[in-house]
Amino acid sequence: MTIRTACPDCDLLVTVPALPEGARAYCPRCGASLTQGGFSFQLLLALTITGIIFWITSLVQPLLVLEVNGVAQAVGLWQGTISMLHQGEILLTLLFAMTTIVAPVLQLGIMLWLILPLAWGKRPWALGWLFRLFRDNEQWMMLEVFFLGVLVTSVKLSAMAQVVPGWSLLAFIGLMLTIAAIQIAFDVDGYWREVAQCT
Ligand SMILES: [Zn+2]
Numbered sequence: 001m002t003i004r005t006a007c008p009d010c011d012l013l014v015t016v017p018a019l020p021e022g023a024r025a026y027c028p029r030c031g032a033s034l035t036q037g038g039f040s041f042q043l044l045l046a047l048t049i050t051g052i053i054f055w056i057t058s059l060v061q062p063l064l065v066l067e068v069n070g071v072a073q074a075v076g077l078w079q080g081t082i083s084m085l086h087q088g089e090i091l092l093t094l095l096f097a098m099t100t101i102v103a104p105v106l107q108l109g110i111m112l113w114l115i116l117p118l119a120w121g122k123r124p125w126a127l128g129w130l131f132r133l134f135r136d137n138e139q140w141m142m143l144e145v146f147f148l149g150v151l152v153t154s155v156k157l158s159a160m161a162q163v164v165p166g167w168s169l170l171a172f173i174g175l176m177l178t179i180a181a182i183q184i185a186f187d188v189d190g191y192w193r194e195v196a197q198c199t
Contacts, residue, residue: 002015002016002017002018003015003016003189003192004016005034005189007027007029007030007032007034008032008034009027009030009032010027010029010030010032012027012028012029012030014027014028014034016034016035016189019035035187035189035190039187039190039191039193039194040185040187041115041118041119041194043185044111044115044182044185044186045112045115045116047178047181047182047185048108048111048112048115048182049112050174050178051104051108051175051178051179051182052105052108052112054171054172054174054175054178055104055105055108055171055175057167057168057171057174058077058168058171058172058175059076059077059078059101059168060076060078060168061076061166061167061168061171062074062075062076062166062167062168063075063076063077063080063150063165063166063168063169063172064150064154064157064163064164064165064166064169065163065164065165065166066157066161066162066163066164067161067162067163067164068160068161068162074166075166076166076168077100077101077168077172081093081096081097081101084096096146098140099140099141099142099143099145099146100142100143100146103137103140103141103142104141104143104175104179106133106137107134107137107138107141107179107182108179108182110130110133110134110137111134111182111186113130114127114130114131114134114191115191117198118194118195118198121197121198121199122198122199123195123198123199124195127195138183141179143172143175143176143179144176146172147172147173147176150169150172
């Protein structure tokens with residue numbers, strides 16, 4: 001199956017012929033790689049499940065523990081969202097929940113939906129629609145922005161209280177790295193070649 005694709009670096013339109021297992025195609029103009037190292041079902045499944053575990057941990061564990069005069073107060077992602085809602089910041093809460101909590105798990109869930117049926121040689125249901133949602137949803141994930149915000153807040157709060165990072169923060173870093181790894185590991189062309197062989 002030949003694929004017509006645009007080079008990610010220089011936008012040159014290139015027709016890539018069907019490649020043998022493990023072969024890669026490069027842009028004739030700038031030499032950028034046009035295909036990734038092949039679609040790896042096991043790697044993507046492992047990364048996705050790891051991401052889901054990190055996501056659950058980031059929600060249930062405390063993000064930061066603040067100690068003022070010997071009194072410790074745990075601050076979590078979930079409680080933070082609820083208290084923001086109680087303060088009447090509905091738009092802000094929605095935006096925060098969408099970019100930090102919903103978008104990552106939606107991304108992981110769709111990934112699982114896209115790859116799991118391939119194990120049984122089946123084409124995923126609503127494939128085209130979900131694939132577009134997967135691509136659109138990428139723009140809604142702003143984990144790095146939130147992480148930077150937590151770092152800045154921690155530094156500012158450290159003048160008033162002792163700030164101890166909680167398990168949620170570590171899980172959050174893990175989630176960021178796992179989602180980045182999925183984006184790198186997901187060979188889209190290889191995926192569509194696999195789908196073409198499914199019923
Ligand atoms: Zn190029």
